[in-house]
Amino acid sequence: MKLLFLSESDRAEIWRPVLQRLAPELEFVQWPDVPDPAAIDFAAVWKYPPGELKRYPNLKLVSSLGAGIDHIVGDPDFPAHVPFVRLTDPTLTAGMIEYALYGVLRHHRQMRAYAAYQREGRWKPLPAPATASCRVGVAGTGEIGGAIAQAVKGLGFDVAGWSRTGRGPEGLRMYAGDSGWIPFLGRCDVLICVLPLTAATRGLLNARAFAAMPKGSAVINIARGGHVVDADLVAALDSGHLDYALLDVTSPEPLPPGHAFWAHEKVELTPHIASLTNAETAAPQIVDNIRSYLAGRPLRNLVDRTQGY
Numbered sequence: 001m002k003l004l005f006l007s008e009s010d011r012a013e014i015w016r017p018v019l020q021r022l023a024p025e026l027e028f029v030q031w032p033d034v035p036d037p038a039a040i041d042f043a044a045v046w047k048y049p050p051g052e053l054k055r056y057p058n059l060k061l062v063s064s065l066g067a068g069i070d071h072i073v074g075d076p077d078f079p080a081h082v083p084f085v086r087l088t089d090p091t092l093t094a095g096m097i098e099y100a101l102y103g104v105l106r107h108h109r110q111m112r113a114y115a116a117y118q119r120e121g122r123w124k125p126l127p128a129p130a131t132a133s134c135r136v137g138v139a140g141t142g143e144i145g146g147a148i149a150q151a152v153k154g155l156g157f158d159v160a161g162w163s164r165t166g167r168g169p170e171g172l173r174m175y176a177g178d179s180g181w182i183p184f185l186g187r188c189d190v191l192i193c194v195l196p197l198t199a200a201t202r203g204l205l206n207a208r209a210f211a212a213m214p215k216g217s218a219v220i221n222i223a224r225g226g227h228v229v230d231a232d233l234v235a236a237l238d239s240g241h242l243d244y245a246l247l248d249v250t251s252p253e254p255l256p257p258g259h260a261f262w263a264h265e266k267v268e269l270t271p272h273i274a275s276l277t278n279a280e281t282a283a284p285q286i287v288d289n290i291r292s293y294l295a296g297r298p299l300r301n302l303v304d305r306t307q308g309y
């Protein structure tokens with residue numbers, strides 16, 4: 001059995017020894033050096049040239065090497081008959097939680113104001129906000145968003161979630177679907193976006209959404225840049241309606257020079273580093289899914305391509 005590692009990144013040298021140790025029965029074939037495309041049974045993929053998967057007529061299962069799969073679902077030439085599984089990874093989730101907590105605490109504890117006071121040489125205490133009265137909303141309460149919601153709630157914040165179906169961690173107040181969106185935003189002093197990028201979620205963080213949020217609120221986007229309408233975010237920050245945006249993702253990446261986010265005093269920008277998939281903790285799931293496929297067992301984290309996640 002042959003497993004194709006198909007990625008334009010240089011991560012093959014990290015994944016190869018881990019996958020080979022876990023599944024010695026699989027022969028690791030590193031793209032683009034594929035002498036016999038018909039011999040490929042499985043593929044583990046990350047950013048690759050669209051259409052590439054068409055070249056492998058006997059492909060049985062495709063695994064993503066990461067959690068965000070919009071670029072793969074968006075490949076019009078993805079072979080429709082081949083099942084596609086995405087990845088969940090406890091190490092990746094832990095990094096996402098850390099990043100989200102940083103943003104929530106930075107806003108809630110007014111650290112940007114204190115940083116400005118320090119630069120001005122001012123010693124100026126501000127009224128201390130109560131944790132339980134700070135309302136945090138997590139848009140997308142799946143694998144990662146659900147864990148973030150629980151971690152933020154664990155610190156005593158007033159947390160709610162929003163998802164398409166209303167599914168979320170047990171005990172979390174949930175809002176669902178289109179009708180729940182604006183009521184959900186109305187109680188977001190901090191909004192954390194952890195949605196997959198799909199046709200339904202692209203551009204969701206727009207002027208209408210920002211206007212529905214309370215004055216002085218903050219937006220943390222750790223999902224995809226395509227969720228945000230950049231000009232609307234800048235306008236909401238400039239008008240004083242929003243106070244802070246922490247953005248790990250942008251569209252495009254990297255942002256072009258001169259883009260308004262680079263120098264905006266209310267925007268904090270990081271280069272898509274909120275978290276990374278860890279081969280050691282993620283690879284077992286790829287191998288388990290291949291073995292499940294071969295044994296006719298259900299696959300874990302099967303992507304619903306009609307929904308796009």
Ligand code: NDP
Nearest residue numbers: 067068140141142143144163164165196200222223274275
């Ligand atoms: P999951 O598939 O586990 O969860 C997706 C969540 O989004 C679910 O709660 C789902 O709702 C909800 N959702 C999907 N579509 C809609 C919609 N139209 N309206 C409302 N809710 C919707 O994904 P993960 O938690 O694993 O990952 C989320 C995203 O995080 C990834 O797609 C990726 O883009 C991003 N990411 C970013 C990283 C970074 O470093 N910045 C690293 C890793 C991931 P329901 O359950 O009701 O169907």
